Amino acid sequence: MAKPxxxxxxxxxxxxxxxxxxxVLDTLRHTxxxxxxxxIETRAVEPLDQLLRKGETSKEVYLLSRLQDEDAAGRASSExxxxxxxxxxxxxxxxxxxxxxxxxxxxxxxxxxKVWRGxxxxxxxxxxxxxxxxxxxxxxxLPYHFEVEAPLVMAEAxxxxxxxxxxxxxxxxxxxxxxxxFYRGIGLDDVEGVLRQIDKLDxxxxxxxxxxxxxxxGATDDQAKAxxxxxxxxxxxxxxxxxxxxxxxxxxxxxxxxxxxxGELEALIAAAAERAPGVVVADLxxxxxxxxxxxxxxxxxxxxxxxxxxxxxxxxxDTLASDGRNTYPGVGLSIGVSRLVSRxxxxxxxxxxxxxxxxxxxAVASEEQRxxxxxxATALRSxxxxxxxxxxxxxxxxQIKYADRRGIPFVWFPGSAGEDGVVGPDQVKDIRSxxxxxxxxxxxxxxxxxxxxxxxxxx
RNA sequence: GUGGGCGUAGCUCAGCUGGUAGAGCAUCGCGUUGUGGUCGCGAGGGCCGCGGGUUCAAGUCCCGUCGCUCACCCCA
Numbered sequence: 001m002a003k004p005x006x007x008x009x010x011x012x013x014x015x016x017x018x019x020x021x022x023x024v025l026d027t028l029r030h031t032x033x034x035x036x037x038x039x040i041e042t043r044a045v046e047p048l049d050q051l052l053r054k055g056e057t058s059k060e061v062y063l064l065s066r067l068q069d070e071d072a073a074g075r076a077s078s079e080x081x082x083x084x085x086x087x088x089x090x091x092x093x094x095x096x097x098x099x100x101x102x103x104x105x106x107x108x109x110x111x112x113x114k115v116w117r118g119x120x121x122x123x124x125x126x127x128x129x130x131x132x133x134x135x136x137x138x139x140x141x142l143p144y145h146f147e148v149e150a151p152l153v154m155a156e157a158x159x160x161x162x163x164x165x166x167x168x169x170x171x172x173x174x175x176x177x178x179x180x181x182f183y184r185g186i187g188l189d190d191v192e193g194v195l196r197q198i199d200k201l202d203x204x205x206x207x208x209x210x211x212x213x214x215x216x217x218g219a220t221d222d223q224a225k226a227x228x229x230x231x232x233x234x235x236x237x238x239x240x241x242x243x244x245x246x247x248x249x250x251x252x253x254x255x256x257x258x259x260x261x262x263g264e265l266e267a268l269i270a271a272a273a274e275r276a277p278g279v280v281v282a283d284l285x286x287x288x289x290x291x292x293x294x295x296x297x298x299x300x301x302x303x304x305x306x307x308x309x310x311x312x313x314x315x316x317x318d319t320l321a322s323d324g325r326n327t328y329p330g331v332g333l334s335i336g337v338s339r340l341v342s343r344x345x346x347x348x349x350x351x352x353x354x355x356x357x358x359x360x361x362x363a364v365a366s367e368e369q370r371x372x373x374x375x376x377a378t379a380l381r382s383x384x385x386x387x388x389x390x391x392x393x394x395x396x397x398x399q400i401k402y403a404d405r406r407g408i409p410f411v412w413f414p415g416s417a418g419e420d421g422v423v424g425p426d427q428v429k430d431i432r433s434x435x436x437x438x439x440x441x442x443x444x445x446x447x448x449x450x451x452x453x454x455x456x457x458x459x
Numbered sequence: 460g461u462g463g464g465c466g467u468a469g470c471u472c473a474g475c476u477g478g479u480a481g482a483g484c485a486u487c488g489c490g491u492u493g494u495g496g497u498c499g500c501g502a503g504g505g506c507c508g509c510g511g512g513u514u515c516a517a518g519u520c521c522c523g524u525c526g527c528u529c530a531c532c533c534c535a
Binding site for chain 2 (some may be wrong): 006008062087089117119120121122123124125128129130131132149157203288300309310311313334335336337338339340363365366376386393395396397398399400401402403404405411414418429436
C-alpha cells in the first residue's frame with residue numbers, strides 16, 4: 001500500500017493527545033451532568049432539506065451517497081438526499097419535534113458529537129470536529145433566566161479545565177434586541193446587514209467598517225458613526241447599560257425593543273458578576289453571523305489566544321423548532337472541543353503524564369515463565385491498577401526501555417529462583433528514581449498520582 | 460469559492476549560476492552475554508509529491524496537476 005497522505009481538516013491525535021482530548025470530554029460531560037443536563041446522541045445524518053434550512057451554509061454540507069448510486073447521481077430526488085450534520089442544533093431541533101410527546105419541558109440536554117463542514121481548513125478550523133452543546137428548550141415559552149444560566153454553566157465547564165492548563169476564558173455577551181432596537185431607532189432597517197459589517201470590526205478596523213456601512217447598508221455617515229459608537233461599548237459591570245442608554249438617547253433612538261434588550265442584558269451582567277466574576281463581559285459589537293438568534297448571543301475567547309476565534313458560542317433563538325402548532329424556544333451554547341484541544345496541544349499548554357494507561361509493565365523473564373508475569377498482571381488488575389505485560393522476554397534493559405518510552409512509571413520483576421532453588425520475592429522498580437523494592441502483587445499500590453495517566457499543565 | 464507560500468529520509472531541514480542526495484533528531488544493532496537513560500561506534504531507511512517539457516545532463520529551470528499551508532469568506 002502506498003504511503004497514505006494526511007487529510008487536512010480531519011484531525012487525528014497521537015495516543016497522548018487523545019488522553020488530553022478524552023480528559024476534556026470527561027470534564028465537560030461531568031459539569032453538564034452536575035447541572036442536570038441529560039445526554040443524548042443523534043444520528044450523523046439528516047435529510048438534506050432539513051440541513052439546508054439555515055440557508056447559506058448549504059455549500060458546507062457533506063452529502064452522503066452510495067457508491068452504487070453514483071452513475072445515477074442527479075436522478076435522486078433531493079428530499080431523499082442525506083447529508084452529514086454540520087452542527088448539533090439542527091439535529092436537536094428535529095429530535096425535539098420528533099419526540100415532543102415523550103420529552104419533559106423545559107428540556108435540558110447536552111450533546112457531544114462529531115460534526116462535519118466542508119470548509120477550507122486552517123489552524124483551529126476543521127472539516128470534522130467535536131462539538132459539546134448544551135441547550136435548554138421550552139415548550140411555547142422559555143423564561144429569560146435560562147439565558148443567564150446557560151453561559152454560566154459553560155463558564156464553569158471551561159473553568160474546570162483551568163487545572164490542566166487551559167487559559168482563562170472570557171465570555172462576550174450581547175443582546176440582539178439591543179442591537180436591533182438601536183439600529184431601527186436611528187433609522188437603519190437592514191439589521192442583519194449592519195450586524196454582518198459590525199462583526200468585522202476586529203479584523204478590518206472601524207474606518208473600513210464605517211465605509212462598508214455606508215456603501216453596503218445605505219447608512220449615512222452619522223448613522224455609521226452611531227453604530228460604531230455602540231460597538232465600542234464593553235465592560236463587565238452594569239455601567240455599560242447606562243452607557244448604551246445614554247448613547248441611544250443622544251440619537252433619539254430609544255425604542256421599546258432596545259429597552260427590553262437592555263433589561264435582559266443588565267440581568268445577565270448582574271448575575272454573572274456575582275456568580276462568575278470577571279468571566280462574562282458585555283461587548284456590544286458581538287453580533288454572530290447566524291440570523292436565527294433573537295436574544296442573548298455569546299462568544300467565548302481564550303485569554304491570550306483571541307486570534308483563535310471563538311471556542312464556545314451560542315445564543316437564544318425563539319424558534320428552535322416549530323411544528324406549526326407548537327414552537328419551542330431555546331437557548332444554548334456549543335464548545336468547539338477540537339479547536340480547544342488542538343490549541344492545548346499545539347501551543348504545548350498541557351501534557352499527559354504518559355501516553356498509555358499502564359501504570360506497571362510486568363517484565364517477562366523468559367517465554368516459559370510468561371504465565372508467572374500474567375498472574376502478576378491479573379492480581380494487580382483485580383485491584384484496578386492498569387497493567388501490561390512485556391511484549392517479549394528481551395533483556396531486562398530493553399524491557400525497562402520499553403516502559404520508559406511510554407512513560408510507564410513502574411516495572412515489575414517476578415521473583416526468580418536463586419542458586420539454592422528458593423524463589424525470591426517480586427520486586428517493583430520506579431524507573432524515574434531507580435528505586436527498586438520487594439513487593440507483593442496482592443497488596444502493592446501505586447500512588448494515586450501514578451495510577452492513571454493524568455493531564456497536567458505543560459512544564 | 461478567491462488569492463499568496465511550500466512539497467527532498469519517520470520528523471526538522473540543507474542542497475550555490477543544472478553535473479546522477481546530505482545533516483541533526485528518531486529507529487535498530489554493537490560496545491555492556493538479563494536492570495534503561497549518558498557516551499562511543501555502526502546500520503537501515505529516499506521513484507527529491509505526481510505528470511510532461513527544455514537539456515548531453517533536472518532535486519535544481521519551465522508548464523500542468525495533486526497535496527499541504529496561510530489569508531479572505533464563514534464559523535466551533
